Amino acid sequence: MLRNHENAFTGLEAAIVLIAFVVVAAVFSYVVLGAGFFTTQKAQETIYKGVEQSTTNILMKGAVYGVAPAPNAAITEINMTLAVAPGAPSIDLTRMKIIYSNATVQPITLIYTSGAPVAGSTFYAQQPSISGDDQVTIWIKLPLPSSSPVQGPAPPNTEMNFELRPAGGGAPIPIQKQVPPYTTTVNILR
16 A cells, blocks of 8 residues: 655745745845945935035135226226135036126126136136146126216225136135225235
8 A cells, every 4th residue: 555645745845935935035135235225326426416516616716806907996807816626526617607796787697708808798717627736817807887887897995796606516606805995006805
């Protein structure tokens, strides 16, 4: 008489089911870990991009100078030296905008020009970009005030406002300067 012993098959079936559970759990954990790593990487990129855009990449080096055509005349040109912050990417000056205003001039957007600046609409730089340890001087021809062109762009005691807006991220830099009560041909603005 033949006896049917199924004890061995039950152990083998249990082993197969256990292996299947382990394989399914391994695949599931691989998918979950992969999604977690991907999410962490995207969050890190977002944080770095936010820090890059919120920090100022442009630094002003030295004084801001105002140039007048004669002593005790209005300031007609501004010179300032710019650099990039350590570790910051290079800045394309051709895409940077400068917003200028004072008590008699409404905010005007000045754009980069490759030649001598034109009063009221452009600024000029020695080179079109700043990177690394470079320092670049920019020249701004001040616009004539809308209320009284006879006074000149920035007469003595005028408070001037500039805002440097780099393209592609980075916080704008507000600069506020005062024309001295008595001007010479070259003045350090405070």
